[in-house]
Amino acid sequence: MAWTALKAHKLRSLLTTLGILIGVTTIITIWTTIEGLNQYVYGQLSNIGASTLYIQKWPWSGGGEWWKYRNRKDITYKEYEAVEKYSTLADYISPQVISVKTVSYKNNKYENVIINGTNDDYSETSNVYPDIGRFLTELDVNNNVPVCVLGSETAENLFKDENPIGRRIKIGSDKYRVVGILEKKGSFFGQSMDNQVIVPIGTFRRVYGGHRGLTIAVKTAHPELLEEMKEELRGIMRRDRKIKPGKEDDFSLNQMDMLSDMYAQLTTTLFAIVFVIGGISLLVGGIGIMNIMLVSVTERTREIGIRKAIGAKRKNILRQFLIEAVVISSVGGFIGIIIGYFGGMAVLAQMDLTTGVSITSIAIGFGFSSTVGVLAGFYPAFKASKLNPIESLRYE
Amino acid sequence: MLIQIKQLNKTYKLGEIEVPALKEADLSIEKNEYVAIMGPSGSGKSTLMNILGCLDVLTDGEYILNDQNVSSLSDDELADIRNKEIGFVFQTFNLLPRANALHNVELPLIYNGTPRVKRHELAKQALERVGLGDRVHHKPNELSGGQRQRVAIARALINNPSIILADEPTGNLDSKIGEEIMEIFEELSKAGNTIIIVTHEEYIAKHCKRIIRLLDGKIVSDVRN
Incomplete structure (x- = not known):
């Protein structure tokens, strides 16, 4: 009708x-x-992992007061050691320090590859696992062994059809032995996560210097304890930095929720x-x-x-x-x-x-x-x- | 007794002035009567027809239709009575222009909740009864004036109403077609229907068994042929 x-x-x-x-x-x-x-x-955010906290100089949100954050001290290796020593709730702790270098194998040369100095826990805190070979081990990290794990894209670029495991690549002028290739991760907000080389942090610090600021990634296997862990980490950091009660933190505890x-x-x-x-x-x-x-x-x-x-x-x-x-x-x-x-x-x-x-x-x-x-x-x-x-x- | 009107008064208000349209009318109509209501314009015949058809309410008096007092019912109650008891045939046919004959005829059944299949069946039967069995899917503008009026009659018949109320049913038709329409009314009367025709044409009134004349809002004569 x-x-x-x-x-x-x-x-x-x-x-x-x-x-x-x-x-x-x-x-x-x-x-x-x-x-x-x-x-x-x-x-993309799920890549970060909801049960991981990042101790960093800069907060992920809060803009505006950048000069305040800029004047903060960098996160140091000593602080990583304090977290490692005193945290009872953390299941995985990985220090991370980053640089961009040229990587080469024989005549293949690639510029602007991210070099990531970290430890064996990084695999868990960042959810990256080896596709071929193995990840860094405690032994590699403790002994500053010159080994590396390649992102899938980096491996493809450098080696084409050759099997990279056991081969030696050059980062800058230093030689590293390839022990593993990571699973393909795709890109994170437009940045490829597969174009990187992971090396033991000690090796990184010895070669490129120990003055760079760190990110400390801390993961708990019990996400319900995340808030408690956050308070614990805050306590450890404040004690280590000797921040008086009532003063605000001069570091940031970042987590996916913020993003x-x-x-x-x-x-x-x-x-x-x-x-x-x-x-x-x-x-x-x-x-x-x-x-x-x-x-x-x-x-x-x-x-x-x-x-x-x-x-x-x-x-x-x-x-x-x-x-x-x-x-x-x-x-x-x-x-x-x-x-x-x-x-x-x-x-x-x-x-x-x-x-x-x-x-x-x-x-x-x-x-x-x-x-x-x-x-x-x-x-x-x-x-x-x-x-x-x-x-x-x-x-x- | 089918229709009983006692001391009916109807007054219209035009601003402050009250205009009496019907004065103290008394009227009884039996079942199966065939009645013409006549009178010059302004005599109150349209008012009487509106009240008989439950389109309007009276000012005072009493109107009993089929043992039911309909003097002071609400709009919706009157709509119900119109649907069940009254079949209208108008001078200008008053069909829905965009609906076909079938839909026009089944319309009263829609408003009393008859299911679709039953509606179509009854509407087809009604159209056959007025000789339009082959024009079921035609729209009004595809039909002649006489055919349109037949559709209107089929619509009026569909609910088996107590009264068929026709207002100048041949007014817009030439006299030959008018005669054909009157023949249909005659047949319906023979079949037991009660028919009331409002007209001002004597030759139409001659078809009826009883002629009621109005003048200045009063019934002045009531003659049976």
């Missing part, structure tokens, strides 16, 4: 629903984009903006629907009279016009969902990302558009339901 009326005014109905269409398109485009980003970001919180905050703001913009178009769309429904009620006064004369009650007329309004706006909503989805996919494609069709976004699209339909259609429908049948039948 509603369809017949709408088909009779195809263009008019389509124009009427344009506001709804634009509103829903906006919301769904951004929704789809954010959903794709979420999948990517949370996937996900920061990201969540960003997306929440984005959502709020989008809902305001989408909301305004939906409001305008709603006014358009109400307007056209009022016109439609007037145009069809006689039809309403006929229906009432043959026994339509108020609720029948009310329902008829309400359904019509909801159908108009749902058509807009439906088209909006489709355009919005492909719009979002197009935005994601720019970033080489993708996502699936989400039930939530479809529900949101239909929910918004039909709610607007009901709200906008109610007054005209109510007006129609109250028309007097005799006057309506006489209406020309």
Whole structure:
């Protein structure tokens, strides 16, 4: 019944629903984009591991006061030793120090490879495991043995088809024996994690100097103890640095939550903006629907009279016009969902990302558009339901 | 007694002024009567028809239709009575322009909740009864005036109403087609239906068994042929 009326005014109905269409398109485009980003970001963040804490000079969030952080002391090897010695809750502790060097094997030379000096616990704190060969061992680390583990990309670049295990590569001018190749990890926020060389920290410090600032990664096998471990580590660091009670920390305890919180905050703001913009178009769309429904009620006064004369009650007329309004706006909503989805996919494609069709976004699209339909259609429908049948039948 | 009207008054309010349209009308109509209501314009015949058809309520007096007092019912209760008891036939047909004959005829059944299949079956039967069995899927603008009025009659019949109320049913038709429509009414009357026709044309009234004349809101004569 509603369809017949709408088909009779195809263009008019389509124009009427344009506001709804634009509103829903906006919301769904951004929704789809954010959903794709979420999948990517949370996937990336899970690489960090929720049960690992990072003792670092710089905080991951908190911006603004960079000069305050800049003046902080670097995290030292001595502090790593203190953590190693006093922590009771930590299951894996790895110091990390990084440099960028040129790596070569025979005539193959590669610049800008990350050299990562660490210990045998790094495998656990960073979730990296050897694909071929082995990871660093306690023995390698304690004796500063010149061995290395290669990221998959570095190994491929240097060795092509040759088996790298047991071969000697050069980092700068120093020789290292390859003991293992890591599993492929992909990239972390655009940076390849497979282009790196891991060496024992002692060897690193001996060759490149021990003055560089460290990151200490600390992992617990019991994620429920993470907060407790954080307090323990804070205590160890403050005692080692002799920070007086009441003074604030001059180091940061970073964890994945901080990044996900920061990201969540960003997306929440984005959502709020989008809902305001989408909301305004939906409001305008709603006014358009109400307007056209009022016109439609007037145009069809006689039809309403006929229906009432043959026994339509108020609720029948009310329902008829309400359904019509909801159908108009749902058509807009439906088209909006489709355009919005492909719009979002197009935005994601720019970033080489993708996502699936989400039930939530479809529900949101239909929910918004039909709610607007009901709200906008109610007054005209109510007006129609109250028309007097005799006057309506006489209406020309 | 099918219709019993006692001391009916109907007054319209035009701003401050009260305009009496019907004054102290008394009227009884039996089942299976075939009645014409006549009168010049302004005589109150349209008002009487609206009240008989439960489209309007009376100011005072009493209207008993089929043993039910319908003098002071609410809008929705009246809608229910119209649906069950009354079949309207209008001068201008009053069909839904975008709906086909079948849908127009089944419309009263939609409002009393008859299931779809049953609706279609009954609507087809009603259309066959008025000789339009082959025009079921035509829209009003694909039908002639006479055919449109037949669709309207089929719609009026579909619920087996107590009264068929026709307001100038031949007013928009030429006299030959008008005669055909009147023949249908005659047949319906023979089949036991109660028919009330409002008209100002004597030759139409001649078809009826009883003629009620109104003037200035009063019933001035009530003659059986």
